[in-house]
Amino acid sequence: xxxxxxxxxxxxxxxSIVAGxxxxxGPLVRKDDQKSLLIVxxxxxxxxxxxxxxxPLHIDILTASSGAExxxxxASRRFSIVLADxxxxxxxxxxxxxxxxxxxxxxxxxxxxxxxxxxxxxEALRAGAFDYLLKPLSVETLRRRVNxxxxxxxxxxxxxxWLTALEEQVQARTAALAESQRRLHAVFNGIRDSLVIVDQTxxxxxxxxxxxxxxxxxxxxxxxxxxxxxxxxxxxxxEGCPIVETFATGRV
Numbered sequence: 001x002x003x004x005x006x007x008x009x010x011x012x013x014x015x016s017i018v019a020g021x022x023x024x025x026g027p028l029v030r031k032d033d034q035k036s037l038l039i040v041x042x043x044x045x046x047x048x049x050x051x052x053x054x055x056p057l058h059i060d061i062l063t064a065s066s067g068a069e070x071x072x073x074x075a076s077r078r079f080s081i082v083l084a085d086x087x088x089x090x091x092x093x094x095x096x097x098x099x100x101x102x103x104x105x106x107x108x109x110x111x112x113x114x115x116x117x118x119x120x121x122x123e124a125l126r127a128g129a130f131d132y133l134l135k136p137l138s139v140e141t142l143r144r145r146v147n148x149x150x151x152x153x154x155x156x157x158x159x160x161x162w163l164t165a166l167e168e169q170v171q172a173r174t175a176a177l178a179e180s181q182r183r184l185h186a187v188f189n190g191i192r193d194s195l196v197i198v199d200q201t202x203x204x205x206x207x208x209x210x211x212x213x214x215x216x217x218x219x220x221x222x223x224x225x226x227x228x229x230x231x232x233x234x235x236x237x238x239e240g241c242p243i244v245e246t247f248a249t250g251r252v
Contacts, residue, residue: 035150036060036078040070040096041085041112050083053139054146067091071099078104080153081146083133085112086120094124101128106156108149198227200247202237 037059039050047063054061059080064070067088074082074096082100084093097109109129113121121132130149133142188195188206194214197206204211207222215222215230228234228241237244245251 035080037081038062038073038079039083040064042089053142067096070096074100074103079107081108081149083110083112086117094127097129106160108153110149196227202227
């Protein structure tokens with residue numbers, strides 16, 4: 001189990017090796033998977049009410065009475081959800097959600113709007129908010145919508161974790177392939193005899209140092225040239241060339 005320095009989730013429940021491949025299964029979650037919510041509202045009387053109404057959800061709940069305070073909290077810790085009132089004293093709730101999305105793309109944004117600001121709420125949705133809540137709203141509605149946002153956050157978190165695990169697998173396989181190619185190249189060049197690999201047009205696609213010594217041409221310069229011309233000084237395929245039969249029959 002591990003977590004990248006940038007906070008990306010990488011922990012898996014189980015892992016195994018099947019046919020040389022790393023296989024992961026089970027939910028991948030953040031190391032600190034305790035859900036948290038930031039409520040942002042300029043109406044300080046509503047903050048205790050909202051916090052109390054959501055207490056049964058058993059999540060960490062913090063509050064902010066201004067956009068600037070909310071942005072400071074978002075910059076200093078991780079949140080699962082940000083619920084922002086559109087009517088803040090210093091900035092729009094949409095601006096707070098934009099700042100949250102920049103700080104952590106996995107944050108799920110909710111906007112709290114009055115009927116008079118419905119157009120602004122729809123604009124916030126177009127800007128990336130997950131949902132909007134119209135005031136006044138019942139406790140049941142509030143809890144249900146926040147629960148939906150929590151589910152959304154869980155899906156985003158697991159998706160990010162799987163992508164991170166897949167990216168690490170690709171990087172590991174790429175590094176292993178590069179190392180394998182390096183070793184193969186070392187073995188290939190370590191053979192003292194002249195050794196070339198040609199395609200069906202008898203064009204050299206790889207050559208070792210022995211071939212370079214035989215032809216008097218550097219290995220890089222041999223690539224793309226005809227083997228019979230570079231190695232044997234001929235203008236046509238050598239008579240009785242065994243490569244012809246190999247291409248025809250597939251036998252070495």
